Amino acid sequence: MSSSPARARRADARRSRAVILDAAIRLLNARPDASVDAIATAAGVTRQTVYAHFPSRQRLLAAVLDRLTEETVAEMDAAGLDTGPAADALLRLIDAGARTAGRYPVLMQVLSTLPVPAEEDQARHTAVADRLRRVIERGLRTGEFGHHLPVGWLVTATITLSHAASEERTAGRLPDEEADEALRISLLRLLGAE
């Protein structure tokens, strides 16, 4: 049984970590080159406290990416994966993902250039991919989606096209609405949806 002071210390550490992450997300989305010092100031802690939680700026950015992934997955789960036509559910999932990304446009740019170890990247993708797979498998099962393509590939292609549409939007090559519409039509075609 852990002592009360030890529990309190752990709760403190969790809170302090969360406060730093909140500040990092807020600040990096406004100033993508914000230093660890600036993030510490925004969080109201010392630079040493930041480094106690995140040994490097890169580890801090990786934790930010984890936090945004959790946020995305929570929005996806709230979107109703298992109700209504599979194509509609899939588009709701994609919207949920785009909404999170849309809240942090500058930050998403920073994170997209972050050199991330492949395994970590895989773990983050798995949470998102599992939800897409569930909906795509349902659509294949009910015959709403055409066959002839492996489900794993359809998941990959869906994620890939979503990222591409988001990049087209961010780079200003497609206006927001056209990018949404292009992605929607592309996914329905790719999935062989009627």
Added chain:
Amino acid sequence: MSSSPARARRADARRSRAVILDAAIRLLNARPDASVDAIATAAGVTRQTVYAHFPSRQRLLAAVLDRLTEETVAEMDAAGLDTGPAADALLRLIDAGARTAGRYPVLMQVLSTLPVPAEEDQARHTAVADRLRRVIERGLRTGEFGHHLPVGWLVTATITLSHAASEERTAGRLPDEEADEALRISLLRLLGAE
């Protein structure tokens, strides 16, 4: 009018640069972590000569990427962009691209993790994208491909899906033939080809 010795010096420099690039491509595809020293040795030149052409290992890798892009574009041009059904021409283009990449599997992995300035990346993509665009525009014009999607987006989506299929293959998540077939079906669906 430039003097003959100056011309000879420039021709020497071009040859020396080409020899270094050839050696770099060969060696990096066998040993992705090969040092500049090892590349110099393989090219039969001094380390100083390599650095005279390429101020850093990263600049050398960027030049390798340029060279492979040229090779890809040359194969694409030989594939007959303007003959036969547009869908067949597009698949020939994709095959030509995959063939170049397939010759240097290890090197392509190295290059895919290279931090490349966005403008340079854009320039390399433009050469490839221009050729895809030509075939896609032809298919849209003749009615072989379905409308409702902007041609720029179709080019981006085609490139994106090709890269994704190649990654699935490299990562061993899809056997070569299944990856080729998945890409082929996906592109035809995406383009709304009959």
